[in-house]
Amino acid sequence: MSTTEEAAGGYDDYDRLSELKAFDDTKAGVKGLVDAGVTTVPAIFRRHRQDVPPQVSSSSSSSSSSTVSSIPVIDLSAADADAATREHVVAQVKAAAETVGFFQLVNHGVPGELLSEMLASVRRFNEASPVTKRPYYTRDARRKLRFNSNFDLFQSPAANWRDTLFCEAAPEPPRAEELPPAVRRVFLEYGGAAREVAARVLALLSEALALAPGHLAGMGCAEGLSLVCNYYPPCPEPDLTMGCSAHSDPSFLTVLLQDAHAGGGLQALLEDRWVDVPPAVPGGALLVNVGDLLQLVSNGRFRSVEHRVVANRSRDTARVSVACFFNADIARSTRLYGPIAELVTSDDGDGDGDGAGSGRALYRSVTVPEFLAHYDKKGLDGRPALHHFLLKQ
Numbered sequence: 016m017s018t019t020e021e022a023a024g025g026y027d028d029y030d031r032l033s034e035l036k037a038f039d040d041t042k043a044g045v046k047g048l049v050d051a052g053v054t055t056v057p058a059i060f061r062r063h064r065q066d067v068p069p070q071v072s073s074s075s076s077s078s079s080s081s082t083v084s085s086i087p088v089i090d091l092s093a094a095d096a097d098a099a100t101r102e103h104v105v106a107q108v109k110a111a112a113e114t115v116g117f118f119q120l121v122n123h124g125v126p127g128e129l130l131s132e133m134l135a136s137v138r139r140f141n142e143a144s145p146v147t148k149r150p151y152y153t154r155d156a157r158r159k160l161r162f163n164s165n166f167d168l169f170q171s172p173a174a175n176w177r178d179t180l181f182c183e184a185a186p187e188p189p190r191a192e193e194l195p196p197a198v199r200r201v202f203l204e205y206g207g208a209a210r211e212v213a214a215r216v217l218a219l220l221s222e223a224l225a226l227a228p229g230h231l232a233g234m235g236c237a238e239g240l241s242l243v244c245n246y247y248p249p250c251p252e253p254d255l256t257m258g259c260s261a262h263s264d265p266s267f268l269t270v271l272l273q274d275a276h277a278g279g280g281l282q283a284l285l286e287d288r289w290v291d292v293p294p295a296v297p298g299g300a301l302l303v304n305v306g307d308l309l310q311l312v313s314n315g316r317f318r319s320v321e322h323r324v325v326a327n328r329s330r331d332t333a334r335v336s337v338a339c340f341f342n343a344d345i346a347r348s349t350r351l352y353g354p355i356a357e358l359v360t361s362d363d364g365d366g367d368g369d370g371a372g373s374g375r376a377l378y379r380s381v382t383v384p385e386f387l388a389h390y391d392k393k394g395l396d397g398r399p400a401l402h403h404f405l406l407k408q
Contacts, residue, residue: 031059034058034059035059035168035169035174038057038059038174039163039164042145043145043148043149044152044163044178045177045178045248046178046246046248048248055252056250056252056255059173060174060175060176060256061173062256085285085290086117086292087107088118088300089107089108089111089120090122091104091123091216092124105222106223108220108223112317113318114318115285115318116317116319117304117305117320118303118304119293119301120212120216120270120301120302120303121296121300123212123301125205125208125209125212125299125301127299129208130205130299133202133272133337134272136200137244140197141246141335147195159183159187160181160194164178166181167394170393170394171260171394171396172396175256175259176253176256177247178246179243179244180195181241182202182241182242183345184203184206184242185210185238185240186238186239186240188206202242205242206242206339209301209339210339210341212270213240213270214232216270217268218232220268224355224358230355231267234312235343235348236267236308236343237341238344238348239341239342239344240340241339241345242338244337245259245324245335245337245338246334247324247326247327247333248327249328249330250326250327253326253327254326257324257325258324258326258327259323259324260395261321262395263319263320263321263399263400264338265307265386265387265390265400266340266342267306267309267312267342267343268305268341269303269340270301270338270339271301271304271336271338272336272337273294273302274336276329276332276334278328279291280324280327281322281323282322282323283320283322292322304319304320306341306342311352311378312352313355314377315377321399342383343383345383345384345387348383352380352381352383353379354377375406377406378406379404386404
Protein backbone atom coordinates (compact mmCIF):
# COMPACT_ATOMS: atom_id res chain seq x y z
CA MET A 16 0.00 0.00 0.00
CA SER A 17 1.35 3.43 -0.90
CA THR A 18 1.94 6.20 1.59
CA THR A 19 -0.97 8.22 0.23
CA GLU A 20 -3.28 5.21 0.44
CA GLU A 21 -2.20 4.62 4.03
CA ALA A 22 -2.85 8.26 4.91
CA ALA A 23 -6.27 7.95 3.32
CA GLY A 24 -7.09 4.89 5.38
CA GLY A 25 -6.66 2.45 2.50
CA TYR A 26 -8.69 4.19 -0.23
CA ASP A 27 -8.20 2.76 -3.72
CA ASP A 28 -7.47 5.01 -6.68
CA TYR A 29 -6.81 7.91 -4.36
CA ASP A 30 -5.40 11.03 -5.99
CA ARG A 31 -4.56 13.05 -2.89
CA LEU A 32 -3.18 16.14 -4.64
CA SER A 33 -6.28 16.50 -6.81
CA GLU A 34 -8.56 16.21 -3.80
CA LEU A 35 -6.51 18.76 -1.88
CA LYS A 36 -6.74 21.22 -4.78
CA ALA A 37 -10.46 20.62 -5.17
CA PHE A 38 -11.05 21.27 -1.48
CA ASP A 39 -8.90 24.41 -1.50
CA ASP A 40 -10.58 25.74 -4.63
CA THR A 41 -13.96 25.84 -2.88
CA LYS A 42 -12.58 28.59 -0.59
CA ALA A 43 -15.19 27.45 1.92
CA GLY A 44 -12.95 25.44 4.25
CA VAL A 45 -14.08 22.65 6.54
CA LYS A 46 -17.17 24.67 7.44
CA GLY A 47 -18.18 24.36 3.80
CA LEU A 48 -18.02 20.58 4.02
CA VAL A 49 -20.18 20.60 7.15
CA ASP A 50 -22.70 22.97 5.55
CA ALA A 51 -22.84 20.61 2.55
CA GLY A 52 -23.96 17.84 4.90
CA VAL A 53 -20.95 15.50 4.79
CA THR A 54 -21.50 12.41 6.93
CA THR A 55 -18.02 10.95 6.55
CA VAL A 56 -14.56 12.49 6.85
CA PRO A 57 -13.00 12.92 3.37
CA ALA A 58 -9.81 10.99 2.69
CA ILE A 59 -7.54 14.05 2.85
CA PHE A 60 -8.36 14.42 6.56
CA ARG A 61 -8.04 10.77 7.54
CA ARG A 62 -5.06 9.44 9.43
CA HIS A 63 -3.93 6.12 10.80
CA ARG A 64 -6.17 5.03 13.64
CA GLN A 65 -3.16 4.76 15.95
CA ASP A 66 -2.40 8.44 15.25
CA VAL A 67 -5.82 9.61 16.45
CA PRO A 68 -6.08 9.82 20.25
CA PRO A 69 -8.84 8.25 22.29
CA GLN A 70 -11.09 11.09 23.39
CA VAL A 71 -11.92 11.38 27.07
CA SER A 72 -15.20 12.85 28.21
CA SER A 73 -14.79 16.18 29.98
CA SER A 74 -17.03 14.81 32.71
CA SER A 75 -14.51 12.10 33.59
CA SER A 76 -13.37 12.58 37.18
CA SER A 77 -9.93 11.15 36.49
CA SER A 78 -9.43 13.49 33.52
CA SER A 79 -10.68 16.47 35.50
CA SER A 80 -8.37 15.91 38.41
CA SER A 81 -5.31 15.37 36.22
CA THR A 82 -5.84 18.53 34.16
CA VAL A 83 -6.39 20.81 37.11
CA SER A 84 -3.29 19.55 38.90
CA SER A 85 -1.06 19.49 35.80
CA ILE A 86 -1.57 23.01 34.40
CA PRO A 87 -0.75 25.65 37.06
CA VAL A 88 -3.04 28.63 37.62
CA ILE A 89 -1.15 31.89 38.29
CA ASP A 90 -2.61 35.18 39.54
CA LEU A 91 -0.90 37.88 37.45
CA SER A 92 -2.18 40.71 39.63
CA ALA A 93 -0.07 39.38 42.51
CA ALA A 94 3.05 40.32 40.54
CA ASP A 95 2.20 43.99 41.15
CA ALA A 96 2.08 43.61 44.93
CA ASP A 97 5.10 43.84 47.26
CA ALA A 98 8.54 42.49 46.36
CA ALA A 99 8.10 39.24 48.29
CA THR A 100 4.81 38.46 46.54
CA ARG A 101 6.31 39.22 43.12
CA GLU A 102 9.20 36.91 43.93
CA HIS A 103 6.66 34.17 44.64
CA VAL A 104 4.94 34.78 41.29
CA VAL A 105 8.31 34.68 39.50
CA ALA A 106 8.98 31.32 41.16
CA GLN A 107 5.57 30.02 39.98
CA VAL A 108 6.21 31.16 36.41
CA LYS A 109 9.72 29.71 36.48
CA ALA A 110 8.49 26.31 37.70
CA ALA A 111 5.75 26.20 35.07
CA ALA A 112 8.03 27.27 32.19
CA GLU A 113 10.72 24.76 33.18
CA THR A 114 8.40 21.77 33.63
CA VAL A 115 5.03 21.75 31.86
CA GLY A 116 5.59 24.78 29.60
CA PHE A 117 1.98 25.94 30.17
CA PHE A 118 0.09 27.94 32.76
CA GLN A 119 -3.36 29.47 33.13
CA LEU A 120 -3.27 33.20 33.86
CA VAL A 121 -6.05 34.82 35.91
CA ASN A 122 -6.55 38.45 36.98
CA HIS A 123 -4.64 39.46 33.85
CA GLY A 124 -6.47 42.74 33.37
CA VAL A 125 -8.25 41.98 30.09
CA PRO A 126 -11.98 42.70 30.58
CA GLY A 127 -14.27 39.69 30.36
CA GLU A 128 -16.47 41.54 27.87
CA LEU A 129 -13.53 41.91 25.49
CA LEU A 130 -12.69 38.20 25.79
CA SER A 131 -16.29 37.24 25.05
CA GLU A 132 -16.61 39.63 22.12
CA MET A 133 -13.34 38.41 20.60
CA LEU A 134 -14.59 34.83 20.58
CA ALA A 135 -18.03 35.88 19.34
CA SER A 136 -16.52 37.85 16.46
CA VAL A 137 -14.53 34.85 15.26
CA ARG A 138 -17.66 32.74 15.41
CA ARG A 139 -19.61 35.40 13.47
CA PHE A 140 -17.00 35.50 10.73
CA ASN A 141 -16.84 31.75 10.26
CA GLU A 142 -20.60 31.29 10.37
CA ALA A 143 -21.26 33.97 7.77
CA SER A 144 -22.15 32.98 4.23
CA PRO A 145 -19.40 31.53 2.00
CA VAL A 146 -19.79 34.52 -0.32
CA THR A 147 -18.91 36.85 2.56
CA LYS A 148 -15.78 34.90 3.51
CA ARG A 149 -14.47 34.04 0.05
CA PRO A 150 -12.68 37.38 -0.64
CA TYR A 151 -10.45 36.77 2.38
CA TYR A 152 -9.49 33.20 1.42
CA THR A 153 -5.84 33.10 0.34
CA ARG A 154 -2.50 31.40 0.80
CA ASP A 155 -0.57 34.51 -0.11
CA ALA A 156 1.76 35.05 2.87
CA ARG A 157 2.28 38.68 1.82
CA ARG A 158 -1.27 39.55 2.89
CA LYS A 159 -1.58 40.70 6.50
CA LEU A 160 -5.00 39.12 6.83
CA ARG A 161 -5.87 35.78 5.36
CA PHE A 162 -8.51 33.11 5.78
CA ASN A 163 -7.90 29.50 4.82
CA SER A 164 -8.04 25.92 6.01
CA ASN A 165 -4.74 24.33 7.11
CA PHE A 166 -1.70 26.54 6.47
CA ASP A 167 0.19 23.33 5.63
CA LEU A 168 -2.57 21.76 3.55
CA PHE A 169 -0.18 20.62 0.80
CA GLN A 170 2.67 19.56 3.14
CA SER A 171 1.08 17.66 6.02
CA PRO A 172 0.37 13.90 5.91
CA ALA A 173 -3.29 14.57 6.76
CA ALA A 174 -5.33 17.75 6.93
CA ASN A 175 -6.88 18.96 10.18
CA TRP A 176 -10.59 19.54 10.77
CA ARG A 177 -10.41 23.32 11.26
CA ASP A 178 -10.46 26.69 9.49
CA THR A 179 -8.28 29.67 10.40
CA LEU A 180 -8.46 33.46 10.18
CA PHE A 181 -4.90 34.84 10.44
CA CYS A 182 -3.88 38.44 11.05
CA GLU A 183 -0.46 40.08 11.38
CA ALA A 184 -1.51 42.53 14.08
CA ALA A 185 1.88 44.07 15.01
CA PRO A 186 4.09 45.94 14.53
CA GLU A 187 2.15 47.25 11.51
CA PRO A 188 -1.48 46.16 11.71
CA PRO A 189 -3.74 46.12 8.67
CA ARG A 190 -5.99 49.09 8.07
CA ALA A 191 -9.45 48.82 9.60
CA GLU A 192 -11.06 48.58 6.16
CA GLU A 193 -8.93 45.50 5.40
CA LEU A 194 -10.52 43.59 8.27
CA PRO A 195 -13.77 41.66 7.83
CA PRO A 196 -16.74 43.58 9.30
CA ALA A 197 -17.46 40.69 11.69
CA VAL A 198 -14.17 41.22 13.55
CA ARG A 199 -13.30 44.83 12.70
CA ARG A 200 -14.41 46.42 15.97
CA VAL A 201 -12.59 44.04 18.30
CA PHE A 202 -9.61 42.45 16.54
CA LEU A 203 -6.96 45.08 17.12
CA GLU A 204 -8.33 46.10 20.52
CA TYR A 205 -7.94 42.54 21.74
CA GLY A 206 -4.49 42.29 20.15
CA GLY A 207 -3.37 45.38 22.06
CA ALA A 208 -4.66 43.98 25.34
CA ALA A 209 -2.90 40.66 24.73
CA ARG A 210 0.37 42.51 24.02
CA GLU A 211 0.17 44.16 27.45
CA VAL A 212 -0.28 40.74 29.06
CA ALA A 213 2.64 39.32 27.09
CA ALA A 214 4.91 42.18 28.16
CA ARG A 215 4.15 41.49 31.82
CA VAL A 216 4.73 37.77 31.39
CA LEU A 217 8.03 38.29 29.55
CA ALA A 218 9.23 40.46 32.43
CA LEU A 219 8.46 37.64 34.87
CA LEU A 220 10.18 35.12 32.60
CA SER A 221 13.24 37.37 32.37
CA GLU A 222 13.44 37.51 36.15
CA ALA A 223 13.00 33.74 36.28
CA LEU A 224 16.23 33.51 34.25
CA ALA A 225 17.94 35.87 36.75
CA LEU A 226 18.00 38.60 34.11
CA ALA A 227 16.71 42.17 34.21
CA PRO A 228 12.91 42.38 33.80
CA GLY A 229 13.22 44.02 30.38
CA HIS A 230 15.74 41.58 28.95
CA LEU A 231 13.48 39.41 26.78
CA ALA A 232 11.39 42.36 25.60
CA GLY A 233 14.64 44.18 24.77
CA MET A 234 15.58 41.30 22.49
CA GLY A 235 12.46 41.99 20.44
CA CYS A 236 10.63 38.85 21.56
CA ALA A 237 7.22 40.52 21.36
CA GLU A 238 7.64 43.12 18.62
CA GLY A 239 5.53 41.02 16.30
CA LEU A 240 2.04 39.66 16.95
CA SER A 241 0.12 37.18 14.85
CA LEU A 242 -3.53 36.59 15.74
CA VAL A 243 -4.52 33.07 14.74
CA CYS A 244 -8.25 32.44 15.14
CA ASN A 245 -9.20 28.79 14.80
CA TYR A 246 -12.70 27.48 14.14
CA TYR A 247 -13.35 23.77 14.74
CA PRO A 248 -16.66 22.70 13.18
CA PRO A 249 -18.54 19.59 14.36
CA CYS A 250 -16.92 16.48 12.92
CA PRO A 251 -19.01 13.50 11.74
CA GLU A 252 -16.21 11.00 12.46
CA PRO A 253 -13.97 12.55 15.13
CA ASP A 254 -12.14 9.28 15.72
CA LEU A 255 -10.64 9.44 12.23
CA THR A 256 -9.04 12.89 12.22
CA MET A 257 -7.68 15.70 14.40
CA GLY A 258 -8.58 19.31 15.06
CA CYS A 259 -4.87 20.14 15.06
CA SER A 260 -1.90 17.78 14.81
CA ALA A 261 0.74 17.55 17.53
CA HIS A 262 3.14 20.48 17.38
CA SER A 263 5.01 23.08 19.38
CA ASP A 264 4.63 26.80 18.65
CA PRO A 265 7.04 28.72 16.35
CA SER A 266 7.06 31.77 18.60
CA PHE A 267 8.67 33.13 21.74
CA LEU A 268 5.40 33.16 23.65
CA THR A 269 1.77 32.21 22.98
CA VAL A 270 -1.29 33.63 24.74
CA LEU A 271 -4.39 31.55 24.02
CA LEU A 272 -8.05 32.40 24.53
CA GLN A 273 -10.36 29.37 24.46
CA ASP A 274 -14.12 29.19 24.58
CA ALA A 275 -15.91 26.63 26.70
CA HIS A 276 -18.03 25.19 23.89
CA ALA A 277 -17.71 21.60 22.72
CA GLY A 278 -15.46 20.50 25.56
CA GLY A 279 -12.24 22.38 24.83
CA GLY A 280 -10.17 19.79 22.98
CA LEU A 281 -6.65 21.07 23.68
CA GLN A 282 -4.19 18.51 25.03
CA ALA A 283 -0.56 18.92 26.14
CA LEU A 284 2.13 16.20 26.21
CA LEU A 285 3.24 16.03 29.84
CA GLU A 286 5.49 13.26 31.12
CA ASP A 287 4.83 11.16 28.01
CA ARG A 288 1.05 11.30 28.33
CA TRP A 289 -1.53 13.55 26.75
CA VAL A 290 -3.31 15.70 29.33
CA ASP A 291 -6.51 17.69 28.73
CA VAL A 292 -6.08 21.44 29.14
CA PRO A 293 -9.29 22.89 30.63
CA PRO A 294 -10.94 25.41 28.27
CA ALA A 295 -11.79 27.74 31.16
CA VAL A 296 -11.13 28.20 34.84
CA PRO A 297 -12.86 30.61 37.23
CA GLY A 298 -11.72 34.16 36.57
CA GLY A 299 -11.64 34.15 32.76
CA ALA A 300 -8.19 32.68 32.29
CA LEU A 301 -5.80 33.09 29.41
CA LEU A 302 -3.53 30.15 28.67
CA VAL A 303 0.17 30.97 28.25
CA ASN A 304 2.74 28.61 26.78
CA VAL A 305 6.44 28.73 25.96
CA GLY A 306 7.29 28.76 22.26
CA ASP A 307 10.17 27.14 20.39
CA LEU A 308 12.21 30.35 20.16
CA LEU A 309 11.99 30.94 23.90
CA GLN A 310 13.25 27.41 24.50
CA LEU A 311 16.11 28.20 22.12
CA VAL A 312 17.19 31.50 23.70
CA SER A 313 16.82 30.07 27.22
CA ASN A 314 19.17 27.28 26.12
CA GLY A 315 16.60 24.63 26.95
CA ARG A 316 15.76 25.91 30.41
CA PHE A 317 12.18 26.78 29.40
CA ARG A 318 10.20 24.05 27.61
CA SER A 319 8.18 24.42 24.44
CA VAL A 320 5.83 21.50 24.98
CA GLU A 321 4.03 19.60 22.24
CA HIS A 322 0.27 20.01 22.17
CA ARG A 323 -2.61 19.07 19.89
CA VAL A 324 -6.37 19.52 19.51
CA VAL A 325 -8.74 16.60 19.18
CA ALA A 326 -11.56 16.81 16.64
CA ASN A 327 -14.84 18.34 17.73
CA ARG A 328 -17.27 15.62 18.83
CA SER A 329 -20.22 17.97 19.19
CA ARG A 330 -23.00 17.41 16.67
CA ASP A 331 -24.08 21.03 16.41
CA THR A 332 -21.66 23.41 18.18
CA ALA A 333 -18.37 24.66 16.77
CA ARG A 334 -15.36 25.28 18.99
CA VAL A 335 -13.38 28.55 18.75
CA SER A 336 -9.96 29.67 19.99
CA VAL A 337 -7.75 32.73 19.48
CA ALA A 338 -3.97 32.29 19.72
CA CYS A 339 -1.69 35.32 19.98
CA PHE A 340 1.79 34.34 18.79
CA PHE A 341 4.45 36.80 19.99
CA ASN A 342 7.59 36.97 17.92
CA ALA A 343 10.17 39.31 16.47
CA ASP A 344 9.20 41.70 13.68
CA ILE A 345 8.96 38.89 11.15
CA ALA A 346 9.03 41.12 8.07
CA ARG A 347 12.16 43.05 8.99
CA SER A 348 14.07 41.15 11.67
CA THR A 349 17.61 40.16 10.72
CA ARG A 350 18.79 39.50 14.26
CA LEU A 351 20.41 36.17 15.03
CA TYR A 352 18.79 34.50 18.02
CA GLY A 353 20.82 31.98 19.98
CA PRO A 354 21.14 30.94 23.62
CA ILE A 355 21.43 34.05 25.82
CA ALA A 356 25.09 34.60 26.72
CA GLU A 357 24.40 34.79 30.46
CA LEU A 358 22.92 31.29 30.33
CA VAL A 359 25.85 29.68 28.55
CA THR A 360 29.24 28.61 29.88
CA SER A 361 31.97 26.61 28.25
CA ASP A 362 31.00 23.53 30.26
CA ASP A 363 28.20 22.41 32.55
CA GLY A 364 30.44 21.47 35.42
CA ASP A 365 30.99 17.78 34.84
CA GLY A 366 32.86 18.01 31.58
CA ASP A 367 30.31 16.29 29.36
CA GLY A 368 28.43 19.39 28.20
CA ASP A 369 24.99 17.82 28.56
CA GLY A 370 23.33 20.39 30.83
CA ALA A 371 19.93 21.80 29.84
CA GLY A 372 19.59 25.54 30.32
CA SER A 373 23.21 25.85 31.43
CA GLY A 374 26.58 24.70 30.18
CA ARG A 375 27.33 24.61 26.49
CA ALA A 376 24.98 26.10 23.94
CA LEU A 377 22.41 23.55 22.84
CA TYR A 378 21.22 25.37 19.71
CA ARG A 379 22.78 27.25 16.83
CA SER A 380 21.80 30.84 16.22
CA VAL A 381 19.05 31.48 13.70
CA THR A 382 17.03 34.39 12.36
CA VAL A 383 13.29 34.28 12.94
CA PRO A 384 12.50 34.25 9.19
CA GLU A 385 14.84 31.25 8.76
CA PHE A 386 13.19 29.42 11.64
CA LEU A 387 9.69 30.10 10.35
CA ALA A 388 10.64 29.07 6.81
CA HIS A 389 11.78 25.70 8.15
CA TYR A 390 8.63 25.34 10.28
CA ASP A 391 6.28 26.16 7.41
CA LYS A 392 8.10 23.98 4.89
CA LYS A 393 7.90 20.84 7.00
CA GLY A 394 4.33 21.54 8.22
CA LEU A 395 2.76 19.73 11.15
CA ASP A 396 4.49 16.44 10.41
CA GLY A 397 5.12 15.28 13.99
CA ARG A 398 8.81 16.29 14.05
CA PRO A 399 9.89 19.03 16.50
CA ALA A 400 11.15 22.03 14.54
CA LEU A 401 13.84 22.74 17.15
CA HIS A 402 15.63 19.46 16.41
CA HIS A 403 16.81 20.95 13.14
CA PHE A 404 18.76 23.63 15.03
CA LEU A 405 20.39 21.45 17.71
CA LEU A 406 24.18 21.60 17.94
CA LYS A 407 26.13 18.38 18.13
CA GLN A 408 27.41 17.91 21.68
